[in-house]
Amino acid sequence: MAESQASRVSMTLDSSLDSVDRVEQAAEQLAKAAGIQEDDIYRITMAVREAAVNAVLHGNAYDPSKHIHASLENTGTSLVIRIADEGKGVDLEKLPDPLAPENLLRGSGRGIFLIRSFMDEVHFRHLHPGTEMTLIKHLDTK
Amino acid sequence: MSLKLSTRQVDGITVLDLSGRITLGDGSVKLRDATRDLLSKGSKLILLNLGDVNYIDSSGIGELVSAYTTVRNQGGELKLLNLTKKVHDLLQITKLYTVFDVKDDEASAIASFAKT
Numbered sequence: 554m555a556e557s558q559a560s561r562v563s564m565t566l567d568s569s570l571d572s573v574d575r576v577e578q579a580a581e582q583l584a585k586a587a588g589i590q591e592d593d594i595y596r597i598t599m600a601v602r603e604a605a606v607n608a609v610l611h612g613n614a615y616d617p618s619k620h621i622h623a624s625l626e627n628t629g630t631s632l633v634i635r636i637a638d639e640g641k642g643v644d645l646e647k648l649p650d651p652l653a654p655e656n657l658l659r660g661s662g663r664g665i666f667l668i669r670s671f672m673d674e675v676h677f678r679h680l681h682p683g684t685e686m687t688l689i690k691h692l693d694t695k
Numbered sequence: 696m697s698l699k700l701s702t703r704q705v706d707g708i709t710v711l712d713l714s715g716r717i718t719l720g721d722g723s724v725k726l727r728d729a730t731r732d733l734l735s736k737g738s739k740l741i742l743l744n745l746g747d748v749n750y751i752d753s754s755g756i757g758e759l760v761s762a763y764t765t766v767r768n769q770g771g772e773l774k775l776l777n778l779t780k781k782v783h784d785l786l787q788i789t790k791l792y793t794v795f796d797v798k799d800d801e802a803s804a805i806a807s808f809a810k811t
Contacts, residue, residue, distance in 0.1 A: 570720045595781060603753055606719055652790050660761040663753040663789055670788055 560586075560627035565620050568613035568638075576605040576623045576636065583625045583632060587692060596671035597632065597690055601625075603664040604636045604686045612638025612684055630694055631673075637685035698722035698748075700729050708805050709738040710776075714747030717755030726755070730762040730773075739771025740808045744801070746777030751785060763795060772796075776804050 562579055566572035580601035584594040605621065613619040619639040626633045649656050651663045669675050674689035698715040711729060716722050733741060743762075751759070759775075766773040774796040778786070786792040798804035 573719070599750075599752060602718075606752070606754070610719070657790060657794060658760055658764055660757040660764075661753070663756055667753055667785075667788070 560629075561624065562626075563622075563624045565622050568609045568615050568617065568619050568621060570609070572621055573602060573605040573609055576621075576625075577602040579623070579625050580634060583627060583634075584690075587627050587632060589632075589690075589692070593690070597688075600668040600671040600688055601634050601636070603668050604634070604688060607664055607686070608636050608638035608640075608684075611643060612640035614640060616640075627692075630692055632688075632690045632692065634688040635685055636688075637680060637683055639680075639683045642679055642682060642684050698725045700725055702729075702733070705742075705801075705805050708740045708742055708808050709733055710742045710744055710801070710805075712744045712747070716750040716752075717748060717758060718750065718752040719754035723754045723758040726758045726762060730765060734766065734769055734771070739766060739769055741766055741771065741773045742776050742798075742801075742804055742808075743773065744776045745779070745782055748782060749779060751782055756785065756789060756791065759795070760791065772808055774798055774804055774807070776801060 562583070564576065564579065566575060577598050581594060581598045584597045589597065605623065608621040609615065613621065622637045624635045648665055649662060651659065651666045656662065668688060672688045673691045676687040678685040678687070698713060698717055698721060701712050703710050703712070713726070717726055730741070763773050776798050778797060783792070786795065798807065
């Protein structure tokens with residue numbers, strides 16, 4: 554289900570890869586509507602996709618009884634995307650550094666790093682239960 | 696766009712031509728299965744042509760790394776060919792550009808493999 558206002562979209566979705574695609578597409582539409590350059594649209598949509606994957610895969614662990622909640626908003630000065638899961642919650646701040654030599658050849662663990670690389674601000678909030686990630690991209694309003 | 700794969704042999708090297716997206720789910724699984732299939736058939740010298748891969752997510756990057764280490768662990772070589780700018784930038788950001796042997800010309804890539 555989705556409700557859309559002028560510049561804000563909210564969604565509650567199943568814990569599935571289809572949901573990841575839907576959130577990614579919504580982010581792409583939001584970024585395009587904001588007039589953002591193509592390279593930045595790519596970075597924003599990838600960051601949002603990674604956050605949605607994190608919620609579905611690591612947060613809810615594909616549990617069909619749990620949902621992910623996404624809101625995507627253009628505040629006029631920033632794009633603000635919030636994605637929350639209903640999982641047990643993980644301390645995302647303490648993930649191993651994927652750039653450390655001992656981690657370079659690991660097959661996973663780069664999602665949060667990419668999100669931080671591509672967005673201007675990334676915040677985490679513990680819910681009860683779950684984790685909410687807020688991704689912010691400042692708009693060039695000059 | 697889902698991932699499409701096709702293989703061809705060039706001077707003893709298996710070239711795996713990929714097009715589409717390598718992302719969590721379909722794309723990553725297809726790449727993993729293709730790599731395992733090649734190794735099971737004894738093809739250990741593999742050139743991944745990524746010229747038509749327009750999108751890779753962190754899962755896809757992980758799958759590339761896993762393919763690289765799996766092939767190396769079996770005494771083979773896996774190299775990358777024709778990176779798009781987006782994929783190139785992604786490998787730079789993740790510091791994997793120096794891990795992979797990246798080529799931009801197929802003929803010289805084929806010639807660079809250590810053939811026995």
